[in-house]
Amino acid sequence: MKAGLATSVTLHAALLGIGLFSLSAPRAYEVADVESLPVDIIPVESLTQIQEGEKQAAVAPRPAPAPTRRPDPVENAQKVGEADTDLKPPPTPDAKPRPVESASEPKAAERPQPRPEEKPAAEEVPAPTGETQVAATERTPEPQPRREITPDPVPDPLVAENAEAESLNLPPTAPVPQARPQPPRPQTAKAPEQKRAEEPAKAAQAQTRSEPKKNEELLDQVAALLNKEEASGGGAKRSQQEAALGGRETTGGEKLTQSEMDALRAQIQRCWNVPVGALDAENLRVSLKFRLDPSGAVEGSPQVISGGDGSSIARAAAESARRAILQCGPYDLPAEKYSAWADVIVHFDPTDMF
Amino acid sequence: MESVALAAPGGDLSIWALFWQAGWVVKLVMIGLLGASIWTWAIIVDKTLAYARMRRALNRFEQVFWSGQSLEELYRSLSERKTTGMGAIFVAAMREWKKSFEKGARSPLGLQTRIDKAMDLALAREMERLEGKLGFLASVGSSAPFIGLFGTVVGIMTSFQAIAGSKSTNLAVVAPGIAEALLATAMGLLAAIPAVIAYNKLTADAGRLGARMEGFADEFSAILSRQIDEKVAPRTRAEEYA
Known part of the structure; x- marks a missing residue:
């Protein structure tokens, strides 16, 4: 027995x-950071100001987005240019602006204003509009290499022809709403249409010759602004600074701040349990009014001022909102601005919670 | 800053840390299960060695017994030292035989019965020695999972109380408690599984050895019965002739 015990x-x-x-502490899970704004660290001010930056970066005096990556040059490239791939033909000078279809034409179309000289207008005018567009949306007017790859020259003449046919189609006087143009129209269908449209076109030209050309340019500019076919993509703004805490875009102001109401809302939201099991719970909106004392504690009981009546589910939602308010107090708010948050009305909208 | 503290990982999760974090009931359960496991393995090692020894002894004895050696000589050599297994049965039977004949037994039937009884007794003693402590293995095999489960239930109760206390359903609050509670069940299973397997194996081995010894006892009983008949028959015949 001794041997057995010793062995054991x-x-x-x-x-x-x-x-x-060997079986010591298990490896830590690599969990991605949850995208949330750490409201406790951000100073509370009277206005919510969001600065462009990174949601997961540390707070810095000046918020800044993550530095963009410089496009790497293509190795062994033969031709000088900005394109991503090395192509034999020289780069196309500029992206041809093409009139793009929109769901509805501008109101001006109701007045019969066929353009007398479509062709030059269509080719000349959008070029400057393209430039203004770039200048308006982008801060650094860098030439975009991407645009040079995409233009396909095939649809352009078609569309131009279409535009011509369309304008010719316009009746002389009656304000007929324009039909939506069909961009790749087959050749067989085009011929009779043009034939049919010849006479009204002549009449229209005669009538609208006196119209000032300026108006027309304006219309084209408006159309160019309205018709944005290309998706905005990821944006082309470049940044070289180190990333710091901030939002996706700048809403004004100098710093990243949150208002008292934001702070209060964030604190209440932590304690709010939405009645998830309820049918149609997204529509259970409740508004409650309550009073806070200078220490941030809730005075009395929150009053339901809208919602929370009718079905038992609505009452439960109101009750959950009331519980959230009572449970999360006292609230941490700047005391010197007590008058701003002494009486609070909070709207509980569960839509965001689903 | 509270949220930051809650989001921190739930501390050390090594086995040693889990043991020390556990409550005293869970600790007691774990220590008991560790003790049971140690004792189980001690029995397993001991019994395995003992059965191997016994098997070798039986083989050697059978070889000697059927080698044609005189039983008197065998008895003389065996009775001087401590015997196990078949040797013990043989010595018990021979002792009874010699005692009866030295005093001049009269009834052959009574002698046969006495010899059988002596052999049965020796066999029972041997079997008891073989199967002793196997009951502990059976107990551990059947009850250790339950003991471990008990520790787990108590541990989980504690960790739920921790949830209630911290007012947070964060998994980081619950996880260490549940991990340490599950350690108790793991230890229970760790003790129970070898115990059950070893119990089945050792019981079968013991049964096989017991059957071998029983067979020898029957055989030897038959030999002695023949001897008794042979010794008694001439005497009665002589009495008839006289």
């Missing part, structure tokens, strides 16, 4: 020893 104790000690060293 030795075995157990060895196993435990191995276990202690």
Whole structure:
């Protein structure tokens, strides 16, 4: 028995020893950071100001987005240019602006104003509009290499022809709403249409010759602004600064701040349990009014001022909102601005919670 | 800053840390299960060695017994030292035989019965020695999972109380408690599984050895019965002739 006991104790000690060293603490899970604004760190001010920056970066005096990556040059490239791929033909000078279809034409179309000289107008005018567009949306007017790759010259003449046919189509006087143009129209269908449209076009030209050309340019500019076919993509703004805490865009102001109401809302939201099981719970909007004392504690009981009546589910929602308010107090708010938050009305809208 | 503290990982999760974090009931359960496991393995090692020894002894004895050696000589050599297994049965039977004949037994039937009884007794003693402590393995095999489960239930109760106390359902609050509670069940299973397997194996081995010894006892009983008949028959015949 002694031998057995000794063997057993030795075995157990060895196993435990191995276990202690090899089965020590499990590896930590690599969990991605949850996208949330750490409201506790951000100073509370009277206005909410969001500065462009990174949601997961540390707070810096000046918020800044993450630095953009410089496009790497293509190795062994033969031709000089901005394109991503090395192409034999020279780069196309500029992206041809093409009139793009929109769902509804501007109101001006109701007045019969066929353009007398479509062709030059269509080719000349949008070029400057394209430039203004770039200047308006982008701060650094860098030439975009991407645009040079995409233009496909095929649809352009088609669309131009279409535009011509369309304008010719316009009746002389009656304000007929324009039909939506069909961009790739087959050749067979086009011929009779043009034939049919010849006479009204002549009449229209005669009538609208006196119209000032300026108006027309304006219309084209408006159309160019309205018709944005290309998706905005990821944006082309470049940044070289180190990333710091901030939002996706700048809403004004100098710093990243939150208002008292934002702070209060964030604090209440932590305690709010939405009645998820309820049918149609998204529509259970409740508004409550309550009073806070200077220390931030809730005075009395929150009053339901809208919602929370009718079905038992609505009452439960109101009750949950009331509980959230009571449970999360006292609230941490700047005391010197007590008058701003002494009486609070909070709207509980569960839509965002689903 | 409270949220930051809650989001921090739930501390050390090594086995040693889990043991020390556990409550005293869970600790007691774990220590008991560790003790049971140690004792179980001690029995397993001991019994395995003992059965191997016994098997070798039986083989050697059978070889000697059927080698044609005189039983008197065998008895003389065996009775001087401590015997196990078949040797013990043989010595018990021979002792009874010699005692009866030295005093001049009269009834052959009574002698046969006495010899059988002596052999049965020796066999029972041997079987008891073989199967002793196997009951502990059976107990551990059947009850250790439950003991471990008990520790787990108590541990989980504690960790739920911790949830109630911290007013947070964060997994980081619950996880260490549940991990340490589950350690108790793990230890229970760790003790129970070898115990059950070893119990089945050792019981079968013991049964096989017991059957071998029983067979020898029957055989030896038959030999002695023949001897008794042979010794008694001439005497009665002589009495008839006289």
